[in-house]
Amino acid sequence: xxxxxxxxxxxxxLVAVLLAFFTLPLLWLASAPLTTDxxxxxxxxxxxxxxxxxxxxxxxxxxxxxxxxxxxxxxxxLVVLLAALAAYALSRVHLPGRDVLLYVLLLLSSIITxxxxxxxxxxLAVDLQLIDSQFGLILILSGGLLPAxxxxxxxxxxxxxxxxxxxxxxxxATPLQIVRHVVVPLVRPGLATIAVWSVANVWGNFLMPFLLxxxxxxQPAAVIxxxxxxxxxxxxxxxxxxxxxxxxxxxxxxxxxxxKKYGFRFHGGIKR
Amino acid sequence: xxxxxxxxxxxxxQPARRYSEDAAGLGRLRAGAFTAPALAxxxxxxxxxxxxxLYLGITNYRLTGIAAADPKVVGIDNFLTALANPRFWNSxxxxxxxxxxxxxxxxxxxxxTIAWVLRDRRxxxxxxxxxxxxxAWILPSAVVAFLWVALLDPRDGTLxxxxxxxxxxxxxxxxxxxxxxxxxxxxxAFSMMLYAAALGNVPPSHLESARLAGASNWQQLRDVVFxxxxxxxxxxxxxxxxxxFNDFSPFMLTAGGPDGKSEVLAVHVYNEAVRNGSLGYGAxxxxxxxxxxxxxxxxxxxxxxxxx
Numbered sequence: 001x002x003x004x005x006x007x008x009x010x011x012x013x014l015v016a017v018l019l020a021f022f023t024l025p026l027l028w029l030a031s032a033p034l035t036t037d038x039x040x041x042x043x044x045x046x047x048x049x050x051x052x053x054x055x056x057x058x059x060x061x062x063x064x065x066x067x068x069x070x071x072x073x074x075x076x077x078l079v080v081l082l083a084a085l086a087a088y089a090l091s092r093v094h095l096p097g098r099d100v101l102l103y104v105l106l107l108l109s110s111i112i113t114x115x116x117x118x119x120x121x122x123x124l125a126v127d128l129q130l131i132d133s134q135f136g137l138i139l140i141l142s143g144g145l146l147p148a149x150x151x152x153x154x155x156x157x158x159x160x161x162x163x164x165x166x167x168x169x170x171x172x173a174t175p176l177q178i179v180r181h182v183v184v185p186l187v188r189p190g191l192a193t194i195a196v197w198s199v200a201n202v203w204g205n206f207l208m209p210f211l212l213x214x215x216x217x218x219q220p221a222a223v224i225x226x227x228x229x230x231x232x233x234x235x236x237x238x239x240x241x242x243x244x245x246x247x248x249x250x251x252x253x254x255x256x257x258x259x260k261k262y263g264f265r266f267h268g269g270i271k272r
Numbered sequence: 273x274x275x276x277x278x279x280x281x282x283x284x285x286q287p288a289r290r291y292s293e294d295a296a297g298l299g300r301l302r303a304g305a306f307t308a309p310a311l312a313x314x315x316x317x318x319x320x321x322x323x324x325x326l327y328l329g330i331t332n333y334r335l336t337g338i339a340a341a342d343p344k345v346v347g348i349d350n351f352l353t354a355l356a357n358p359r360f361w362n363s364x365x366x367x368x369x370x371x372x373x374x375x376x377x378x379x380x381x382x383x384x385t386i387a388w389v390l391r392d393r394r395x396x397x398x399x400x401x402x403x404x405x406x407x408a409w410i411l412p413s414a415v416v417a418f419l420w421v422a423l424l425d426p427r428d429g430t431l432x433x434x435x436x437x438x439x440x441x442x443x444x445x446x447x448x449x450x451x452x453x454x455x456x457x458x459x460x461a462f463s464m465m466l467y468a469a470a471l472g473n474v475p476p477s478h479l480e481s482a483r484l485a486g487a488s489n490w491q492q493l494r495d496v497v498f499x500x501x502x503x504x505x506x507x508x509x510x511x512x513x514x515x516x517f518n519d520f521s522p523f524m525l526t527a528g529g530p531d532g533k534s535e536v537l538a539v540h541v542y543n544e545a546v547r548n549g550s551l552g553y554g555a556x557x558x559x560x561x562x563x564x565x566x567x568x569x570x571x572x573x574x575x576x577x578x579x580x
Contacts, residue, residue, distance in 0.1 A: 011389065015401070018386065022404045022457065024430055025419040029411075040428040082310040089306035093299070105314065107573060111565035112322045113518035115538040119328060119545045119555045120321035143317025146310050175302055204412040207520045211546065225414040226524055229421060237422075244415040255410045 032241035156190030328555035335549030350556035383463025409461030417524035447534035
């Protein structure tokens, strides 16, 4: 009996400590933006909206969120388009060396990380004059995400019946028409997964834009966030907490929608 | 940059069926055209950098100065420089601490503990705990880094206030401890979810009979649960170690400082190559990182393959 009671106390303490550890930073992020004069300590907000006003007036805050949007949506579109075409072809046609190719790509995508590739990518960007080019960054990010995207999509494609495509072909549809009107509707959940996964990846990415975008007007929210809290002087907590919250909300909302719609499934992690 | 847990399926097609399948409307030429744009991007921005880093690593390439205009191949000089550089060994050791402390001991153990404690629970408590841990995982890393800079502040930080410490300068005096705690906070969700899924596959009847036979919690864990989830444990350790090993976000808390005390290898590469302009030396360190990644990834893929 004592053992049981002790166990309950131990269990509750463990849960409480864990909850506090994980909750405190989140509580601060949720309350400080709504507080007139936030400190580092978690406090009860007085529900002011003034801090959002300061974000509107800040020269780089909202533009950087727009830049994040351009980078992540641009990358997601490119990745979904190219990965869908490649995955379809690789799923339906046995090109010589296909399996080895897929294996090598999967291997490469997990070993060539930002840390391993930052030096050559930096130099490549300097030489190709892709420094400060958002489009160049989209290409670089897409190159990194494509192998994993092709794998995940190929799984989806393999699971769809080929008979629809065959009948479409009998009626004279071209391969591109078949992809657009038959395959795409069938694998739409797969395409959505890849799109969300790409957006989440790029939205949170810090290293590549930090490395390749020098122009403050082109930098996404990750880099502006970092600049704001590391630049000298007193940190502006109203600005930082509000900006951090605004920057976080889209991925959180996206996660909630995805997990509600599809339930949680293990696609090797939504991040990184 | 990206991870996937699926593997190319090598068993699905028999040679005799190939040509009829090729005739499913694509043909090899068109299939090649469909695959080419993706492969081109991968080749230029993923494969080429991996090969180019091998070359840069044996040159004396610099961002500015004479060696910028006319880089020379210097063989293994950069690697010898690294081996003789106390800063490199310092970074290597800190990386070992970072991976062992935050991934292996922190995320894996904490993730398993949460999953184990919550295993039989349904309802709000489980959803709240899981939701909060997952929230920490999906926030952008720049925001999480700032949250921890704020939280760890020696004078006004919440953590010192909660723990009753005054002037405990986390980031200045204990930078490694700081980035380890930070990485545990934001990375535990992955292990928690993986172990929650794995524990769901342990047959309840086995646990039941172990309990009836009088096995303690610890014995149940060791003799029933662990043998069942051994593959998951290995997968988990390999993946989170690989990610933590390559993680650049400690830079956002300490930039490797003060005085290199939290300069893990990922940050070391950035500081040497981009900040100091020693591209050749940085590439040599990256080559070492690439090789270590290769070893870990091959283990991981073998593990996946053996499961099929």
